[in-house]
Amino acid sequence: MNDSPHQPVLYKEIIHALQPHDGGRYVDGTLGAGGHARGIMEASAPDGRLLGLDVDPQALALARKNLAPYEQRIHLAQASYTSLTPQLAQLQWEAVDGILLDLGASSMQFDTPERGFSFLQDAPLDMRFGPHVSQTAADLVNEYSERELADLIYQYGEERDSRKIARAIVKARPLHTTRELVAVIESVSPRRGDRVHPATRTFQALRIAVNEELASIKEVLPQAVAVLRSSGRLAVISFHSLEDRIVKDFFREQSKDLVNPPYERIYEEERKATLKEVNRKPIMPSDDEIKSNPRARSAKLRVAEKL
Numbered sequence: 001m002n003d004s005p006h007q008p009v010l011y012k013e014i015i016h017a018l019q020p021h022d023g024g025r026y027v028d029g030t031l032g033a034g035g036h037a038r039g040i041m042e043a044s045a046p047d048g049r050l051l052g053l054d055v056d057p058q059a060l061a062l063a064r065k066n067l068a069p070y071e072q073r074i075h076l077a078q079a080s081y082t083s084l085t086p087q088l089a090q091l092q093w094e095a096v097d098g099i100l101l102d103l104g105a106s107s108m109q110f111d112t113p114e115r116g117f118s119f120l121q122d123a124p125l126d127m128r129f130g131p132h133v134s135q136t137a138a139d140l141v142n143e144y145s146e147r148e149l150a151d152l153i154y155q156y157g158e159e160r161d162s163r164k165i166a167r168a169i170v171k172a173r174p175l176h177t178t179r180e181l182v183a184v185i186e187s188v189s190p191r192r193g194d195r196v197h198p199a200t201r202t203f204q205a206l207r208i209a210v211n212e213e214l215a216s217i218k219e220v221l222p223q224a225v226a227v228l229r230s231s232g233r234l235a236v237i238s239f240h241s242l243e244d245r246i247v248k249d250f251f252r253e254q255s256k257d258l259v260n261p262p263y264e265r266i267y268e269e270e271r272k273a274t275l276k277e278v279n280r281k282p283i284m285p286s287d288d289e290i291k292s293n294p295r296a297r298s299a300k301l302r303v304a305e306k307l
């Protein structure tokens with residue numbers, strides 16, 4: 001049904017977590033090919049409704065096709081999940097029963113060479129999720145100072161060779177294609193015998209920076225809590241530790257009453273916990289899932305329920 005060769009990551013776990021029901025209202029903030037959304041529509045038949053968002057017009061077109069059988073019950077919009085509140089206001093939905101965020105790039109994006117996400121294919125250094133993003137990976141690579149590049153590659157890629165790589169990039173630029181960038185990285189950061197390609201972390205770092213991914217996650221989480229109805233659930237799948245840490249810290253923080261704010265947070269008001277973590281530990285894909293879809297291997301699902 002969907003055009004991806006795989007079942008979406010943690011599919012059964014997402015349906016179990018969100019517990020979609022007839023008449024419920026749901027948001028898929030990262031629609032992609034619509035695989036999870038299809039499951040939500042099936043489980044919430046005949047009257048469940050869904051708002052599906054994606055910034056990528058290609059993803060949206062694919063999802064529209066894959067979700068055609070449920071067309072009457074879905075609203076799709078080319079928009080960022082960071083605009084969750086105004087998107088729901090447009091539909092006059094005051095509260096929702098479940099929200100899904102399946103972060104990062106989709107298989108479709110990785111497998112479309114000209115998008116520039118993959119270091120295995122030669123393409124322009126683009127990496128934008130959608131046309132609303134103002135700068136491409138080429139802009140960052142060619143315009144940032146050596147110091148800025150090193151910091152970016154270190155912080156968002158957790159790459160220990162960040163300084164060497166930044167120096168080599170600055171020396172070799174202008175760089176226009178993924179292959180040129182891979183060659184520069186390989187020249188200073190050879191394979192270390194582990195399974196990870198030496199360009200993996202730098203590509204991840206550039207993608208996160210181009211799309212301001214971490215800032216977007218921080219922006220959407222409080223909105224999601226505000227629009228969930230009591231007992232509604234928020235499910236977030238992340239693919240690397242930087243994303244997961246943001247989600248984990250937010251869930252922990254919101255699961256506690258804030259009484260007598262500590263000195264460094266003296267300006268915050270006392271408040272009651274808003275969430276309950278459904279699982280203390282993140283849910284990971286089974287060995288079988290990883291075997292059939294190696295991209296799932298770093299996925300972590302965290303689920304919280306609105307109090």
Ligand SMILES: C[S@@+](CC[C@H](N)C(=O)[O-])C[C@H]1O[C@@H](n2cnc3c(N)ncnc32)[C@H](O)[C@@H]1O
Nearest residue numbers: 008030032033034035036054055080081102106
């Ligand atoms: C991992 S894929 C989702 C796959 C989807 N769950 C499925 O079943 O096919 C992530 C999607 O989120 C989209 N995306 C990334 N940042 C976004 C944002 N700020 N707002 C909305 N969509 C975003 C990407 O364009 C991509 O299509």
